[in-house]
Structures are given as structure tokens and as C-alpha cells.
Amino acid sequence: MVRVINFKRIIIMGLCVYILLTVYFLLSIVPMDLAGGQYSESGHSWHHGGKRINIAEKPGDVIIEDNSVNSRLKRLQHAERKTKLLKPKTSGTPRPTRLRTVKRRTGDLFQEFVKPSKVHLNFTEIAPDVFAFSAFFDDRYDSSFVRVVAIAPSGRAKRNTGLYCVFNNNDTTEMVYYETCENHLQANAYYMLSCPVPESVAMKFDGINPLTIAPSKTASPSRYKLISVITNRLRIGSGHERQMGRFAVCIPPLFGKINPLRLVEFIELSRLLGSNHFTFYTYFVSEDVMRVLKYYERQGVVTIMPWYIPVKKKIWYKGQSAAVGDCLLRNMHINHLVAFNDIDEFIVPRYNSTWSTFLEYLHQQQSSRGVKTGNIAVYRFKSAFFEVPRHTKAQNASVEQQRFQLTMDKFVSLSRTRRTTKFSRIRTKMLAYPTRVFELGIHHLSKQIKEEYFCLDVKPEVASLHHYRMCDRVYDMSCDEYVQDKTTLKFKYSLVNNTIRVLKQLKNTDDFV
CATH class of the missing domain: 3.90.550 (Spore Coat Polysaccharide Biosynthesis Protein SpsA; Chain A)
Known part of the structure; x- marks a missing residue:
């Protein structure tokens, strides 16, 4: 007995497979797919990759709850431009006035956050896990000091730093830790590191002065770190005095x-x-x-x-x-x-x-x-x-x-x-x-x-x-x-x-x- 082939069933099954493959392909190229992310019209929020991104009421305004997302933002921006996604529209939005949020140069959905420079005015590692941001000359006491604003692991309040300030005339003084009070039991704390300044050196401090920090008294110069010390007080009679701002x-x-x-x-x-x-x-x-x-x-x-x-x-x-x-x-x-x-x-x-x-x-x-x-x-x-x-x-x-x-x-x-x-x-x-x-x-x-x-x-x-x-x-x-x-x-x-x-x-x- 010859078996009759049901062409109608084969055609229907082929169409179903084609539709499924098409849907799978479309989902794979969308940057925030419906399987990996949820979009809420009422709440204007995306959940993607374990991170929640809130979209503000106005198109183009985005709130990023995770600030360490610069690289992800760039990838998302590239994908958004590639697939030509339209900006979400809010019904009933009034026309922009002169006091509304200043318009963005582009219509990208995601704002790119400006990452601070790693070179200009940033932290310098002066010892393992000890990072200095700035240094200032402080003559408010009978003796003068260099105050270094630094971040280091907590719990070093009563320890010597083991670091030394080396001044231009080769005078050397040891830094002292001062752990500040508001660290809230975190692993790292804000420290003020202090170096006494010899009187002969203090008389010459003016403007911005280079300061060498040595990791020990016997360290070789190749291991020295160089930071700048800011002197705000201007010398009387220097001709550059200015009136203090209020x-x-x-x-x-x-x-x-x-x-x-x-x-x-x-x-x-x-x-x-x-x-x-x-x-x-x-x-x-x-x-x-x-x-x-x-x-x-x-x-x-x-x-x-x-x-x-x-x-x-x-x-x-x-x-x-x-x-x-x-x-x-x-x-x-x-x-x-x-x-x-x-x-x-x-x-x-x-x-x-x-x-x-x-x-x-x-x-x-x-x-x-x-x-x-x-x-x-x-x-x-x-x-x-x-x-x-x-x-x-x-x-x-x-x-x-x-x-x-x-x-x-x-x-x-x-x-x-x-x-x-x-x-x-x-x-x-x-x-x-x-x-x-x-x-x-x-x-x-x-x-x-x-x-x-x-x-x-x-x-x-x-x-x-x-x-x-x-x-x-x-x-x-x-x-x-x-x-x-x-x-x-x-x-x-x-x-x-x-x-x-x-x-x-x-x-x-x-x-x-």
C-alpha cells in the first residue's frame, strides 16, 4: 500500500519553524531584548544584565544607578545607533521652553558620563595601598607642617607611616598618620599625613613646591615619589598679595x-x-x-x-x-x-x-x-x-x-x-x-x-x-x-x-x- 504524503502538514510545519527562527534572530540583535530586560511604560525603566536603568520623563534623560558603566554605555550607544531605535515619546509633553533642561547635542538615548582624568589632580600611590591626592603647607601652629590628603586602609591611627619627606636641602622628617573620624567602619579611610617642616625650609616655601617622599630612610632615589605642595599664604612684601575672598x-x-x-x-x-x-x-x-x-x-x-x-x-x-x-x-x-x-x-x-x-x-x-x-x-x-x-x-x-x-x-x-x-x-x-x-x-x-x-x-x-x-x-x-x-x-x-x-x-x- 502506497503511503500518501501530506504536503499541507509539511508546509505548515515549515512555516512555524521559519517564524520561530525569525523571532529568535530579531531578539538576538536587539540590545535590550525582552528576554533579558523588562521595559515598563509606566515606570520608564529598563532592567538589563542585573543593572536597573531608569528613563526619565523626558526623552534623552537617563538615570544610571550603577556609575561604573562607561564601557557598557558605549556598547549600548553603538547598538542603539546600529538598530536605529526611536527615542521613547511621552504623551502630552509640552513644548520645551527657555528654562527647560538644556537640549543635548545628539539624540542618543543614553547619556555618556564624563570619566575624570587619571592624570590631572588625581591620586598618586606613594606606598602600597596609600594614595595621596594633594599636599598643603600649614603654618597655623608654632611649627610648620606639610599636610597630605590621602586614602589608605583603615586602622593605622597609631602606626608610623614608614614614609619620609625629603626636602630640597636633603633634610628628612617622618610622616605621621592621622586617621579622621568619619570612616564608618569601611575598609579604606581618609588620612591626613603630616610631615614636620624644618624652620630653614619653611622660610622658603612659596607657591607650589615639589616634595619628595621616600618609602624608607635608606631607599634608593629610584623608589622616590614626587608630589606638589601648595602654599596658600603669600609672603608679606612679596608684591603678590591679594585680598582674601569672603x-x-x-x-x-x-x-x-x-x-x-x-x-x-x-x-x-x-x-x-x-x-x-x-x-x-x-x-x-x-x-x-x-x-x-x-x-x-x-x-x-x-x-x-x-x-x-x-x-x-x-x-x-x-x-x-x-x-x-x-x-x-x-x-x-x-x-x-x-x-x-x-x-x-x-x-x-x-x-x-x-x-x-x-x-x-x-x-x-x-x-x-x-x-x-x-x-x-x-x-x-x-x-x-x-x-x-x-x-x-x-x-x-x-x-x-x-x-x-x-x-x-x-x-x-x-x-x-x-x-x-x-x-x-x-x-x-x-x-x-x-x-x-x-x-x-x-x-x-x-x-x-x-x-x-x-x-x-x-x-x-x-x-x-x-x-x-x-x-x-x-x-x-x-x-x-x-x-x-x-x-x-x-x-x-x-x-x-x-x-x-x-x-x-x-x-x-x-x-x-
């Missing part, structure tokens, strides 16, 4: 997704409050943020310090304490007072417009109580959280007023006017005299130069720290009660106008599109 702000390691408008707002409002200069430590930031910083750097307003940490995930908060220590010494003899803030924090006087007038009022108030204001090393400010605003329509407002209100809504310092009733005594920030402080913690004064120097706690009704972020129920904070606080609205016209002017200038420059 106020400065230090911003510890800056990283992650940052809206350029937030950065400009931070700088411009801080300038209205009285800051003359800013020092930014850049860890991983976007190209747009670097362009904003370089714009201010050309004006002499900002100093950019590339912050490439030699150890990863073994030191507290990306080496924040070391950055604070470096900035304190860097501003010594250059600026009278230095604030240490993040870009969502502002020290705001309640009744005075600037830090200068606020301090005059505070000193008069304290002097009347018998306080020696000349012995103040640090002013400490309690903090309050400012909640996300609930926008309401302005009643009986003119068209111009409504337009200005819409503009103000883009500024966190102007739109968020409800703060926590309670102020935190723990999450404080400080305004410090660099010449009077030996070690500064993140939220407190750790060690002053002289015993008679002290920290003055400023009452919130005089001035406080405005923290523009979601309330955090930790330590001594309560997030249940809020009050109206419109203190920053006194800056609204100047802040809006100054920010618009800066954004226009940024847009017109060749390196910012």
Missing part, C-alpha cells in the same frame, strides 16, 4: 544624573546669598553638567577638581570626607568662610538677605551676651526638608503674573514653600573658618586648631539649612507636620533673571548646544 562653597563628590537647570539654580542662588567661589569635585557627571561647570570656570567662579577614587566600594560615600578635608585646606588663607553643601542645600538667613549681613547681626547678638565671636571656628545650621509642591491655579492673576509663576515652578527653591515643622539637629551643615579648623566632619566640627575655638549652633529662627528633597524619617526627623516657609521668595526676581541670562549665554556658546 565666602566660598565646597561641593563634595558630584555624580549621577543632575539636571543642568538645578546646577545653575544652585550656583546663582548661592551667589545671591554671598558666595564668591565654588569648588566642585566631579566623580561621574554628564557632558551637559561639565559644560555648565566649565562655563563658570572660565569666569573664575568655579574650580573643577576631577575626583578619580583609586579604591571602589570600600570607602564611605565616594571619599566624601577626603574631599571635605582637601577643600578645607585648599581654601585656607584664600577665603574667610567656607560652606560645605550638596547642590540641593542652601544656608538661608531668615531676616537678612546675605551671609555677610546675617553674620553682622549674629555677632552683635552674641557679643551682647558676652560670647567671644573671634573664637568661633564653625557656624552650624539645623536643617529642614522642603516637600514637593502641589501646584494650584493662581486666582485673579494677570497673564504676566501667571507666566512668571510658571517660570518660578521650574525652580525648587522658589516652588517648594512647605517645610517640615521640626528641624534636624543631626543632619546639619556648616560654615567654617578654614584657618581655625584642623578636621571637619560632614555634620560637625571634629577638631579645631586651638582649644578656645568652638562651634556656634545657630538658631533656626535666625538661619537654617533648606534641604530640597523628600523627607527622610531617620535620626531625629519627623515628616508628619509642615509649615509655610517663603523665605527664599525674596530672591525670586534676581534668581529667575540671572538664571535665564546664564542659560541664554550657554545656549549661544559653541560648546553648549
